[in-house]
Amino acid sequence: QMKANVADPADATAALNFWIFFAVGHPILQPILWISDVLHGTPGPKIADLVPYLFLAGNVAAIGAIAFSKEIRNAVNIAAVGAFLAYVGAGL
Numbered sequence: 001q002m003k004a005n006v007a008d009p010a011d012a013t014a015a016l017n018f019w020i021f022f023a024v025g026h027p028i029l030q031p032i033l034w035i036s037d038v039l040h041g042t043p044g045p046k047i048a049d050l051v052p053y054l055f056l057a058g059n060v061a062a063i064g065a066i067a068f069s070k071e072i073r074n075a076v077n078i079a080a081v082g083a084f085l086a087y088v089g090a091g092l
Contacts, residue, residue: 023088026087027083028084039055042054042058
């Protein structure tokens, strides 16, 4: 339908590529922005006045749990793929 409304098919392809970029980019960027908010909102003393100890400890605990537990690793991967597909699907 979009191709029928443009004079040059390259314009339709460019619009589709732009949509795919945003459909895929937003679900990738949202967790990054969320973790940034958590970082800046974490209370307590900071290491080199940059990263709070509590935030670093939480990351080490989460990374350790994911690295050493196959069940947690699988659950996190399934949740991430599910969230990605739900987010992209909601945009369609």
